[in-house]
Amino acid sequence: MLGSMLLVTLLVGSVTAGTVPAEEIKPAAPAAADVLVPRGAYEAARQLAAEQQRQSTSDSSSGGLSWLRQNSVSEAFSVLFPVSGLDPLICKTTNDDNYNAGICLRVTDCLYYRGESFGACGGGIGSCCVFAKKCGETTDMFISHFVSSTFSSVDKGSGECKLTVNPMNSNICQYRLDFDAFSIIGPDASSNCVDDFFGVTGGSYTPKVCGDLTGQHMYINVKPGGGPIVLTMDTSSVRTMGRKWDIKITQISCNSPDRAPAGCLQFFNETSGSVKSFNFRRQNAFIAGEGPGELQNMNYGVCINSKVGYCDVTWNQNPRSDFTFTISGDASVPSEQFTSKSGTTECTSDFITIPGGYVETDARTTRPAERFCGTKFPEVKTASQPYTLHVVTDVDEEGDKENFGFELNFRQNLCNS
Numbered sequence: 001m002l003g004s005m006l007l008v009t010l011l012v013g014s015v016t017a018g019t020v021p022a023e024e025i026k027p028a029a030p031a032a033a034d035v036l037v038p039r040g041a042y043e044a045a046r047q048l049a050a051e052q053q054r055q056s057t058s059d060s061s062s063g064g065l066s067w068l069r070q071n072s073v074s075e076a077f078s079v080l081f082p083v084s085g086l087d088p089l090i091c092k093t094t095n096d097d098n099y100n101a102g103i104c105l106r107v108t109d110c111l112y113y114r115g116e117s118f119g120a121c122g123g124g125i126g127s128c129c130v131f132a133k134k135c136g137e138t139t140d141m142f143i144s145h146f147v148s149s150t151f152s153s154v155d156k157g158s159g160e161c162k163l164t165v166n167p168m169n170s171n172i173c174q175y176r177l178d179f180d181a182f183s184i185i186g187p188d189a190s191s192n193c194v195d196d197f198f199g200v201t202g203g204s205y206t207p208k209v210c211g212d213l214t215g216q217h218m219y220i221n222v223k224p225g226g227g228p229i230v231l232t233m234d235t236s237s238v239r240t241m242g243r244k245w246d247i248k249i250t251q252i253s254c255n256s257p258d259r260a261p262a263g264c265l266q267f268f269n270e271t272s273g274s275v276k277s278f279n280f281r282r283q284n285a286f287i288a289g290e291g292p293g294e295l296q297n298m299n300y301g302v303c304i305n306s307k308v309g310y311c312d313v314t315w316n317q318n319p320r321s322d323f324t325f326t327i328s329g330d331a332s333v334p335s336e337q338f339t340s341k342s343g344t345t346e347c348t349s350d351f352i353t354i355p356g357g358y359v360e361t362d363a364r365t366t367r368p369a370e371r372f373c374g375t376k377f378p379e380v381k382t383a384s385q386p387y388t389l390h391v392v393t394d395v396d397e398e399g400d401k402e403n404f405g406f407e408l409n410f411r412q413n414l415c416n417s
Ligand SMILES: *[C@@H]1O[C@H](CO)[C@@H](O)[C@H](O)[C@H]1NC(C)=O
Pocket: 257, 258, 259, 260, 269, 305
């Protein structure tokens, strides 16, 4: 009973804080649990949460807190008593068109760290806090966003713009960048990012990219306990465009289940999906003054997590258009003349590699083929794990015309099917 009252006091206390005008709130000290809450109190609260859960499962008409669903009780506790070393809760933002996710923090902590609150979370007692950072700023938050200063107004670029991302603790091994929005000037006719470009330094290899990367992601590996990574967005101050970016940055602990294997710039954790080259455009438009899309000087790996019960993978060209595999050669000719090429003698400049790949030549025979280029992609299967796709492009578009890159679908197949 006394325990229940303690819980009520904690919950109510925090809710009240949320209704006080911002300037009256004295920011709380940083959220390290050891500083704010005596260890004993944390343990007591945990036991209380457990007891609360037992009560609400055994007795449907349990006391005054039955409005809290079971998991909201434990969520509320993780907001009130953040444990250092554990990742904070991720929450969905509400009343907001720009960001889809934030971190669930106490209202006072969101203010203290200068985040912006978008709705409630954590059983209603936390605020879904977004950390939007701009040129020249620094962040060390679990999740933050690197955003353009205005969302999409047609203007000249602003030159060099950097965001410094420091690890939030000494156990960070990886960062995931999600390009929730990303539209800057694309490559020139030789597929080079000359006017605008984006790059990351301080971690594992990432290619220099430009154009449209909306919906894409990248993983960057770092040494735990090391320095920051720096995200550089460089936009041409002599060319005008409605540029826009919102790059979500998530810090991944060394022992996190969300950590992707090393060597995978992109990692897909589904049984089926779609992989696009960077700046593969939705509309197959040849933008005047720019190349059609393929970026030069790429050399990276894409990994598919092999799922239990599934034994191989089928890769297909997305059937949406004839241009979904235009990697090398002339794609300005009528699409009936598009040709598929494979092998190390035919594909030397721009190509993709699927280790262990084979192509069915008829119902009973298969032909091994791992390296593909040209303007058409055959159906390719592989059972070689880990499932990877390597993307290689050289430094020019010599002999190539209107190459867009690729959009390939993968499907993991059940064993014995
Ligand atoms: C992949 O998905 C599984 C199941 O949802 C999850 O347990 C695992 O942590 C995910 N792995 C990564 C690296 O995201």
